[in-house]
Amino acid sequence: MTGETVFAYYVKLALGSMRRNPVMTGLTVAAIAVGIGISMTTLTVHYLMSGNPIPAKSDVLFAVTLDSWSPLRPFDEDRPERAPHQLTFRDAEALVRLAEGRRQTAMFESSLIIEPPGDEELPFEAGARVTYADFFPMFDVPFLYGGGWDRSADESAEPVVVLGRKLNERLFGGRDSVGERIRMQGRSFTVVGVIDTWEPTPRFYDPINGGFQDVMDMFIPFSLTRVLELNSVGSDWGWKPERINSFEQWLNSESSWIQYFVELDSPLERNDYLAHLDAYVAEQKKLGRFERPMNNHVYDVMEWMEYHEVVEDDARVLVMLSFLFLVVCVLSTVALLLTKFTGKKGEISVRRALGASRRAIFRQQLVEVAVVGFTGGLFGLALAWCGLQGIDYLYDTPDGLTRLGWVMILTAVAISVASGVLAGLYPAWRACRIQPAAQLKTQ
């Protein structure tokens, strides 16, 4: 027989043996399936949480922090080495002005009232990321129609807007709306672009307001903040008692509420950029601000994810417990297979007596456990899919976090076949040690 037909013959033998022992086979398959199902569910969530959301650029995009906090105590008493994770409005604006040709953006989340034309639809509120023109090329944002706005729109505070796909669907039925106008906050905005589905997971550019939220409904220029008196819907942190009685006073306050990202040409430029930040802070110290010791930092994307602990502890605990679960399943599988092979002593003796070599018996047993493992893996994948739907329902996660991607499917199949074979090695070895004569005697 050629190798291929031998394999086919072994698979046939395996299927026959599985059918002869339906209860034991069912139990074995179920044990593998449940183990794979549980561990794949938790592993998928963990994998997506800890994934690199922008692999091509994660080492050249940096989040910026400046230590403008109180001279009396650090921003985070538990981690005194850290600066506040957001900038004050005045520092963010100043850094953009000192860009020196680098791509960078200050940003925050706000919300605006959209007034649809006519009286039929009521005005409604929509979320907006208030940012700079550089946001779109920096973060590789994909566009469906049009594109981002020009840097000139940043300077002149032009009322332009880039719509998210969902909002474009609600307002314009999903058609190309570039050039259309929308009335928001009593002003007329021009649509310059519509972004395509964009779900970086985690949402690396703003882990502060949640690493796993949906992308904002729209994007508008940062320079409109002053014109429209836009408030942040995200968090703001302050330490200085300041009397604030106007929006301008708020913008000039020591409150930290602006997120800041810069793109460098290479990771090597990091220290140059830090020196640039230190120089800025040194200037500010002369004005009586930044009373703490120099403590400015930049974090690349993955460091920034680590900083904000975007992978929930619960997710790690679940991965750990579910892999112990998989261990239990493998142990059960070994016990079940061993028992089953003991029951097949007669059959194996006959095959050995008829000339089958130990190696052939061993191979045939391994094919059988691989088939069992593979079947268990398929059922396990189905279970994992159900598990992810359950997680989605329980945690109300955004779409990105519970996708069973190809990587995870292949991982699942690999793990199930591997654990099946691992579980089968010892029983198969035991099976091939069976003496041909010893068993035949008692028959």
Next chain:
Amino acid sequence: MGFRPMISSLLRNKTGPLLVTLQIAVTLAIVINSLFIIVQRVEKMNRDPGIDVANVIVVDVRGFGADFDVQDSVERDIALLKSMPGVVAATVTNHVPLSGSGSGTGLRAVADETIAPVGTARYRWSEEGLEALGIELARGRNFLPAEVDFILPDSEPPAPPSVLVTQALANDLFGDEDALGKTVYWGDMQGSTIVGIIAHMHGSWVNWDKLGNVVIQPGKPLFTSNRYLVRTEPGLRDGLVPVIETKLGELNRRRVVKTVRTLEDMAANSYRQDRGMAIVLSIVITLLICLMVLVIAGLSSYHVTQRRRQIGTRRALGATRMHIIREFLLENWLISAAGAALGAVLTVAVAWWLEVSFQLSPLDWRYLPAGVLLLWIVSSLAVFEPARRAASVPPAVATRSA
């Protein structure tokens, strides 16, 4: 029938029992640690918030346009809400307890900015605020209507003369001393007098260890977005939600009614992660125990089938049915006991790892005997049916050929 033949049979066929022992041990480690986490999460979710969560509705509105008069709008909204049958009380507020979003500040018992302030959640609402949330005032008095002013947007008024604090915050500030009538100092070193003490209420962030620290300032905040707290008579909440949505919407077209939600839903959302973890772990435990039962039952019945002749012989030689059942149960108990011993070590190791890596609380030792007992009962039940079947093997089997 003594232990010796059983042990010698176990030793002769040691791989199978060893595997089951290992399975029981790992199962025990997972079950006990998961159970401990579940109980902690459930206890956390069941804490008394000190608020009548079941009967409170939260309304979010937002005005727009240059001619929008926020004070007039808020006054008319509150008047309309209070005129609705079934509404007990209503107030405008800056934030909503248990919602996950709020405002925090630091207070001091003395006007010295070098000492560390005590962290607390801060709310600002009218004299109807306590009634609107069903919060109990332990001592002192509520705000007087004269103390409650409108607070305009982008304005930081001077510190209010009177505030309410929770007992928990009072304890953090003043220790055993009576806080009523004492002065607390804000970041700018202005003082406010504590006029009332709230027995107990939760603030905004359910995962914060100082959840019970709350200070309340009198005032009606007027922001671009405004929030109302509405308390209804018991049972009328769900009927009132759509009524509020329509009536408020009709009242003013220059103001968007963003959301009308129940406080119960908002609180449930804040605890979503804890509930999710408890449910996922419960499913894991259930599957694990089912798997253990099926494997033990499956292996035992297989052994019964294999040992039919041996059992028949023993029965023929005078062993009673009870003997046979006891033998199977004893064999199972021996394996369980070994599994429990190994499992206890594993359990403590896993608990230690969870404690060190994730700052989980140290495992309560009582879970260990409870978990062992649970698995012992379950594994005995799993082996009982096969054992009963073994006992019903007639002695005559011994005489038949295989």
